[in-house]
Amino acid sequence: MTSREEAAVAAAKSGVVIRELHEIGEFTQVYRLFEEIWRPDPGNAPVSVEMMIGFAHTGNYVAGAYEGEVLVGASVGYRAAGGSLHSHVTGAAIGRGIGYALKLHQRAWCLGRGLDRITWTFDPLVRRNARFNLVKLGARPEEYLRDFYGVMADAINEGDSSDRLLAVWPLDERPVEARSEPAEGRVRVLEEAGPGPVERPADADVVLVGTPHDVERLRREDPAAARAWRAAVRKVLGGLMEAGGRVDGFTDRGDYVVSLTG
Known part of the structure; x- marks a missing residue:
């Protein structure tokens, strides 16, 4: 099955039609959808209508997923160095496979234009996003970015520091395969104990770095615990990656699998 056929199958399963967007009215719909999702402070929108107009006009990626006439998902990206799309x-x-269908549409779009990888950033504390990126798609984090966007004023990030992982997704015509890493027999160097994290020495070649069960809820209900998780993951996961550790996967329990050998 080609990448274009895979994308069409995923869209059909989620009950949407995905297409590139070109009109101001469409970009306005995307802007409003993102407002509903992130509920940002004024002036802190994820992307402006004007930026989407410029991206689409210059051959970049702006696409929407429609259920009938209703926009239920969208993605915006731009060509970057090294034959990639950011x-x-x-x-x-959430929960309908629309995000997955959008990523496969984005993948097919890139392969049709000779681009061989897609990059993006995501919050290392958000467990469902890590599982989606690493397990469902097979992307891998290549860099830990400390406070990448500064303090973000929206309902999801709740004023938290914006540490991010840079995900890299190599593209080819092979089917995307979901894969999860086992946790058994591996040393856990950061894990959940109550609402907060507990750190342990990294004395093995492969270690597990845990994440909070639901950091977005934790930010609302226990901000101190959320801040403790941010500091711990920054120190442990960020420190391991900066020292040459490689993230090889993600477990069903919500741990990053980090190899400390070359």
């Missing part, structure tokens, strides 16, 4: 922002209704 996916700047993607948002969709």
Whole structure:
């Protein structure tokens, strides 16, 4: 099955039609959808209508997922160095496979234009996004970015520091395969104990770095615990990656699998 056929199958399963967008009215719909998802402070929108107009006009990626006439997902990206697309922002209704369908559409779009990888950033504390990126798609984090966007004023980030992982997704014509890493027999160097994290020495070649069960809820209900998780993951996961550790996967329990050998 080609990448274009895979994308069409994923869109059909999620009940949407995905297409590139070109009109101001369409970009306005995307802007409003992202407002509903992130509920940002005024002036802090994920992407402006004007930016989407410029991206689409210059051959970049602006696409929407429609259920009938209703926009239920969208993605905006731009061409970057090294034959890649940087996916700047993607948002969709949760739990219906629309985000996955958008990523496969984005993948097919890139392969049709000779681009061989897609990059994007995501919050290392958001467990569902890590699982989607690393397990469902097979992308891999290549860099830990500390406070990448500064303090973000929206309902999801709740004023938290914006540490991010840079995900890199190599593209080819092979089917995308979901894969999860086992946790058994591996040393856990950061794990959940109550609402907060507990750190342990990294004395093995492969270690597990845990994440909070639901950091977005934790930010609302226990901001101190959320801040403790941010500091711990920055120190442990960020430190391991900066020292040459490689993230090889993500477990069903919500741990990053980090190899400390070359």
